[in-house]
Amino acid sequence: MIDIVNVTKTYKDVKAVDQVDLKIQSGEIFGIIGYSGAGKSTLLRCLNLLERPTAGQIVINKKDLTALTKQEVRKERQKIGMIFQHFHLISSKKVYDNIAFSLKAAGKSKEEIQKRVPELLEMVGLTDRADHYPAQLSGGQKQRVGIARALANEPKVLLCDEATSALDPTTTASILQLLKKINETLGITIVLITHEMEVVRQICHRVAVMEKGRVIEVNDVYELFANPQTELTKQFIHTVHSLTLPERLLIGRKGPIVQINFRGESAEESIIAETLKKYAVLVNILHGQITYIQDRPLGTLIVEITGETLEIQKAIQYITNRTDQLEVLADVA
Missing domain, CATH: 3.40.50.300 (P-loop containing nucleotide triphosphate hydrolases)
Structure with missing residues (x-):
């Protein structure tokens, strides 16, 4: 054209x-x-x-x-x-x-x-x-x-x-x-x-x-x-799709803080619930949002994951495999 x-x-x-x-x-x-x-x-x-x-x-x-x-x-x-x-x-x-x-x-x-x-x-x-x-x-x-x-x-x-x-x-x-x-x-x-x-x-x-x-x-x-x-x-x-985590939310955490990005179908699936069923971890949601672009969801979630170190690693790998991207923002020992 x-x-x-x-x-x-x-x-x-x-x-x-x-x-x-x-x-x-x-x-x-x-x-x-x-x-x-x-x-x-x-x-x-x-x-x-x-x-x-x-x-x-x-x-x-x-x-x-x-x-x-x-x-x-x-x-x-x-x-x-x-x-x-x-x-x-x-x-x-x-x-x-x-x-x-x-x-x-x-x-x-x-x-x-x-x-x-x-x-x-x-x-x-x-x-x-x-x-x-x-x-x-x-x-x-x-x-x-x-x-x-x-x-x-x-x-x-x-x-x-x-x-x-x-x-x-x-x-x-x-x-x-x-x-x-x-x-x-x-x-x-x-x-x-x-x-x-x-x-x-x-x-x-x-x-x-x-x-x-x-x-x-x-x-x-x-x-x-x-x-x-x-x-x-x-x-x-x-300016449209971003999450800024207040510094105070990083204080006193017991597990790693991770940001999970969801694209397309993954934004509408129960990935966190399935993770909790498969692994002995707790997930504390600190921040999150879903933006719809051309009627397709684009989601971001910031969570703290606590539990035994091996179980946390398995949970993080599972979420990474199921979503578009997972980034560790703070790795709390």
Whole structure:
């Protein structure tokens, strides 16, 4: 669907995007995450040539946009919707007219506009806000108008540039659910820029991690969470799925403290109960959580295991064999 081929974008002596290669499949929600200055927004704007790459190719539906004339690019942009962090609505126009603006710009007839705008308002849940001005809307409602406007010309691709960064957590969740519904019902390919790993966890199928203009890691979201390869990715995951054990809980312990990571089916099995049946040990749960990613569980448990040394060793080996990973955090003699 989208091939980003060796794309570089340079401003004077600064490489905002540095030799990026990515393939985004048709119908997927693809996340690009990185801290401010990583180059993710510049890369996104290269996809519809709002920023023309200094080098490389942007190929969408087998058409190389970088080889087109300015007039041809404007025509292709009608197939690429875009929503922004700060909405960019026309304050002097009502909701209906903000959405209709995109249709008028595409040369649609009055009859087509009158038919399409109500459909879009219903899609984003704003049928009762058609005659309101942007100033009369909440942040979430403004973004819904932005989404409706971006979908007006039935694009094949939707670009989202920090679309939820200006919203509170509850509103963010509702906007993400709307985008997920749009992806599922319309089959639109969504490319989503964010600096929040929670956004990636909730909605994306795959994700690329950017640092200093380069893509340093790409993977299925679940696999990225379960087995991050770079230090930056680990930092992002730590904001969503992490356990920090207070130092006081290590004081006075009689057995080793271990962290057990569960992936997939192992997170839903009674491994600890089975361990207690097989070996003469006690397991004291100190901390734990299960995060669901794409409806698949990813769990972490921190426990103290006490008993005879040999039995503890056998129990640890048994748990290690049954789970994805076990790490001894403190080996109490």
